[in-house]
Amino acid sequence: MKMKKNGKHLVIRVQTKYREGHPKEGKDAGFLHEIATGMKVHFIHEGNTEIEKLYTKLAKHKKGKRTAVLPVTYVDEAGNEILHREFIRIQKITICYDPLNFKKYDTLEGHKIPICHIQVDDREIHNAxxxxxxxxLSRQDFNDWFFKSRRAVDYFEGYVLHFTKAFNY
Incomplete structure (x- = not known):
């Protein structure tokens, strides 16, 4: 996932296919359909220098609301435009398996799924x-996306990039 700053226009590269190591590796994640139906309201991005700078700048000037009014184009792995907006809202996210409940599981669709601990802008999100x-993503695909496919055991830190004005954690 890469981002280019082109004058006052951001181009952000996002994953639209399941990544290497995911049980559905290489398959389309269905994000275009989810965006079109309004089910997907953000991308979670690992971040890079440009996103970090923009987040820091917005955090200093806009208490609680990190929204920048500037053109943003999201592109897929091949560079094809998948979404264009005139703003970006950014929040910092940390996802890990809850250390207090590491051996506890939720049962979802007949599968045991480890309990995740999620914080957005240092606020705990109780509903993974x-x-x-x-x-x-389904809960299982979400866990696999951020843990199995990244070859990380229990921790992810990045940014939530909202492309709807109506939603914020």
């Missing part, structure tokens, strides 16, 4: 299903 749904 809400975050996975808003990401356009």
């Amino acid at each position: 299903d809400n975050v996975s749904d808003n990401s356009g």
Whole structure:
């Protein structure tokens, strides 16, 4: 996932296919459909220098609301435009398996899924299903996306890039 700053226009590269290591590796994640139907309201991005700078700048000037009014184009792995907006809202996210409940599981669709601990802008999010749904992924695919496919055991830190004005964690 890469981002280019082109004058006052951001181009952000996002994953639209399941990444290497995910049980559905290489398959389309269905994000275009999820965006079109309004089910997907953000991308979760690992971040880079440009996103970090923009987040820091917005955090200093806009208490609680990190929204920048500037053209943003989201492109897929091949560079094809998948979404264009005139603003970006950014929040910092940390996802890990809850250290207090590491051996506890939720049962979802007959599968045991480890309990996740999610913080957005240092506020705990108690409903991991809400975050996975808003990401356009099932809870199992969400966990696999951020842990198995990244080859990380239990921790992810990045940014929520909202492309709807109506939603914020």
